[in-house]
Amino acid sequence: MHYPLNPDVYNDDVALEPIRAGFGRGLKAAGEANEEIVALCADLTESTQMHLFKEAFPNRFVEIGVAEQNLVTVASGMARAGKIPFTSSYAAFSPGRNWEQIRTTITLNDMPVKVIGSHAGISVGPDGATHQMLEDIALMRVLPNMVVLAPGDSIEAEKATRAIAENGKPSYMRLARDKTAIFSTEESPFEIGKAYVLREGHDVTLAGTGAMTYQLLVAAKLLEKHHINAEVVHVPTIKPLDDETILASVRKTGRVVTAEEAQIIGGFGGAVAELLGDQLPTPLLRLGMQDRFGESGAPAELIAHFKLDGKSIAERVKQFIDDVPRYHQGF
Amino acid sequence: MSGQLTITQLEKKANDVRQDIIRMLEAAGSGHSAGPLGLADIITALYFNIMNIDPANPEWADRDVFFLSNGHTVPVQYAVMAERGYFDVDELKTLRKLGSRLQGHPERTKLPGLENTSGPLGSGLSQAAGYAYSLQYIDDSKHRWVYVVTGDGELDEGNIWEAAMFAGKYKLSQLIVFIDRNNIQIDGSTDDVMPLENLRGKWESFGWHVQEIDGHNIESVIDAASMARAISNKPSVIISHTIPGKGVDFMEYDYKWHGVPPNKEQAKEALHKLRTLNGKITGEHQ
Numbered sequence: 001m002h003y004p005l006n007p008d009v010y011n012d013d014v015a016l017e018p019i020r021a022g023f024g025r026g027l028k029a030a031g032e033a034n035e036e037i038v039a040l041c042a043d044l045t046e047s048t049q050m051h052l053f054k055e056a057f058p059n060r061f062v063e064i065g066v067a068e069q070n071l072v073t074v075a076s077g078m079a080r081a082g083k084i085p086f087t088s089s090y091a092a093f094s095p096g097r098n099w100e101q102i103r104t105t106i107t108l109n110d111m112p113v114k115v116i117g118s119h120a121g122i123s124v125g126p127d128g129a130t131h132q133m134l135e136d137i138a139l140m141r142v143l144p145n146m147v148v149l150a151p152g153d154s155i156e157a158e159k160a161t162r163a164i165a166e167n168g169k170p171s172y173m174r175l176a177r178d179k180t181a182i183f184s185t186e187e188s189p190f191e192i193g194k195a196y197v198l199r200e201g202h203d204v205t206l207a208g209t210g211a212m213t214y215q216l217l218v219a220a221k222l223l224e225k226h227h228i229n230a231e232v233v234h235v236p237t238i239k240p241l242d243d244e245t246i247l248a249s250v251r252k253t254g255r256v257v258t259a260e261e262a263q264i265i266g267g268f269g270g271a272v273a274e275l276l277g278d279q280l281p282t283p284l285l286r287l288g289m290q291d292r293f294g295e296s297g298a299p300a301e302l303i304a305h306f307k308l309d310g311k312s313i314a315e316r317v318k319q320f321i322d323d324v325p326r327y328h329q330g331f
Numbered sequence: 332m333s334g335q336l337t338i339t340q341l342e343k344k345a346n347d348v349r350q351d352i353i354r355m356l357e358a359a360g361s362g363h364s365a366g367p368l369g370l371a372d373i374i375t376a377l378y379f380n381i382m383n384i385d386p387a388n389p390e391w392a393d394r395d396v397f398f399l400s401n402g403h404t405v406p407v408q409y410a411v412m413a414e415r416g417y418f419d420v421d422e423l424k425t426l427r428k429l430g431s432r433l434q435g436h437p438e439r440t441k442l443p444g445l446e447n448t449s450g451p452l453g454s455g456l457s458q459a460a461g462y463a464y465s466l467q468y469i470d471d472s473k474h475r476w477v478y479v480v481t482g483d484g485e486l487d488e489g490n491i492w493e494a495a496m497f498a499g500k501y502k503l504s505q506l507i508v509f510i511d512r513n514n515i516q517i518d519g520s521t522d523d524v525m526p527l528e529n530l531r532g533k534w535e536s537f538g539w540h541v542q543e544i545d546g547h548n549i550e551s552v553i554d555a556a557s558m559a560r561a562i563s564n565k566p567s568v569i570i571s572h573t574i575p576g577k578g579v580d581f582m583e584y585d586y587k588w589h590g591v592p593p594n595k596e597q598a599k600e601a602l603h604k605l606r607t608l609n610g611k612i613t614g615e616h617q
Contacts, residue, residue, distance in 0.1 A: 080396075
């Protein structure tokens with residue numbers, strides 16, 4: 001199926017908006033649709049964009065204070081009382097600080113609590129490594145019973161928020177602080193567990209999650225000049241992974257590059273490596289944070305420094321294609 | 332309501348529960364002895380007198396709810412639930428066995444009637460507070476009560492004090508907590524491992540109504556719960572002084588019985604002692 005991309009996606013003046021803004025709108029809309037939805041925040045209400053919900057439904061908003069362990073466990077208890085709780089903080093603190101509480105009282109306990117980790121990735125910027133959460137995907141992905149999402153832009157974040165509000169499952173959604181390009185449209189599809197081919201190609205599969213998908217689109221455009229025809233697959237659901245869509249693309253291209261603003265160990269790249277290792281061993285290049293922490297800097301500076309911008313990615317993909325053979329041709 | 336049993340009958344029931352616990356732990360070959368025995372009177376009072384529940388309909392929408400925060404003491408909860416009719420007493424011997432609904436630490440999804448999953452300490456109080464918050468502020472459901480049991484060693488956990496601050500701020504008056512103040516934890520006495528006193532002062536300073544009782548006096552347990560329900564502007568904590576291993580003299584007060592079960596000989600002796608005690612209960616109250 002054809003995925004409707006923002007027509008301006010390859011222009012320099014493509015519209016920008018923080019992914020978290022979409023969450024804020026989605027939560028308010030979800031709250032209008034379902035009165036069981038409640039929101040809990042650990043002293044970061046505006047920053048995580050929960051203020052829209054709080055203003056609309058003051059009686060269903062709970063201020064927890066700087067207490068992330070309490071944030072998710074109070075939410076677990078509210079879920080037992082029939083509510084659908086959304087919890088928010090910075091990803092470094094939730095799920096960074098409170099992993100065991102999420103494990104025991106939400107996933108093992110099977111409570112439909114939504115853990116929203118804002119300010120994930122190195123694009124947090126000047127706050128530095130302590131606040132640049134890079135391990136959240138690994139931490140959440142390993143938990144049985146947990147859905148893990150990293151929407152690619154603010155429009156998709158709004159849809160993803162509406163979707164987890166009604167999925168009846170423990171769910172983690174990662175958001176980012178900085179403004180990022182809007183590559184999807186209101187008409188673009190979103191379903192939990194689905195990956196989407198944004199751009200068809202046959203030389204290499206570029207699979208991205210979160211805002212990195214935009215950088216892959218930019219890279220794919222640049223690779224045209226080198227006569228490399230890249231397929232771009234957007235994977236907003238890291239768990240459950242859309243094996244079918246990813247494998248179908250890989251069978252066609254025989255090479256895979258993943259990109260994420262997170263540790264490749266255990267992260268999205270790790271998930272794809274597991275899938276390919278199990279079902280279709282294929283040369284794989286994982287772009288992301290290579291077993292190291294971030295540091296302070298401007299968001300765009302950091303993305304470029306760690307070679308996660310479209311231009312750097314195009315160079316790395318070209319090198320990868322030059323270096324490794326293509327597998328599965330004709331599968 | 333199920334307040335038909337007299338105090339004497341409740342005491343006898345708690346003794347039956349203690350015998351169940353000994354048999355369960357011996358059959359399981361692992362588990363905690365001291366805590367469950369020490370809590371038998373409080374949990375019996377909750378399920379047989381204090382709480383408004385229906386064992387035939389564990390998800391009854393008007394029920395009172397019970398959150399066990401120190402999940403390692405769950406054998407006492409299982410035993411009381413079985414005695415109360417949630418499931419057959421025979422099932423108790425499956426404790427900790429493969430395929431059992433009676434997991435070593437309680438899992439809500441396995442056994443109807445459990446309100447939470449716990450074991451890692453410090454989280455049950457927050458879950459209960461979340462439930463109480465929903466009743467008080469969202470559902471306006473004033474006739475339901477949320478009961479919690481926590482350990483005292485468990486109070487070392489930071490999560491507990493986050494919950495204490497939260498419940499105090501929101502004046503969660505439908506939240507009633509029993510602290511099993513038995514003075515032991517795995518590494519020794521609570522005083523040696525991490526002193527908790529001034530415990531009353533700590534809770535008062537967090538905005539809680541505090542009572543202290545003898546946790547083996549069932550009448551006191553029932554009265555304290557009643558007083559707690561009458562306090563309309565604060566959460567309530569009932570510091571319940573208990574004897575770890577209560578009812579089995581060679582286990583009483585000894586922290587070494589915190590995390591081990593009785594062997595066959597010890598179980599036989601423990602059951603003998605409990606049966607002897609049972610005779611005394613009948614005698615005293617006639």
